[in-house]
Amino acid sequence: MKGKTRRGANRWRAPKLRPCPECSSAVPSHIACPSCGYYKDRQVLSVDNF
Numbered sequence: 001m002k003g004k005t006r007r008g009a010n011r012w013r014a015p016k017l018r019p020c021p022e023c024s025s026a027v028p029s030h031i032a033c034p035s036c037g038y039y040k041d042r043q044v045l046s047v048d049n050f
């Protein structure tokens with residue numbers, strides 16, 4: 001056995017915040033906006049507080 005390969009530490013990257021095109025709040029990329037539920041010009045989350 002030659003030692004463990006621990007790749008788990010480098011796997012996760014910090015998400016970059018991008019302004020939401022709908023509500024212009026900073027949301028992590030590749031994640032639907034939690035405020036308005038929009039992701040890539042589509043509403044993918046159902047948000048009630050509209």
Ligand SMILES: [Zn+2]
Pocket residue numbers: 020021022023024025033034035036037038
């Ligand atoms: Zn939004």
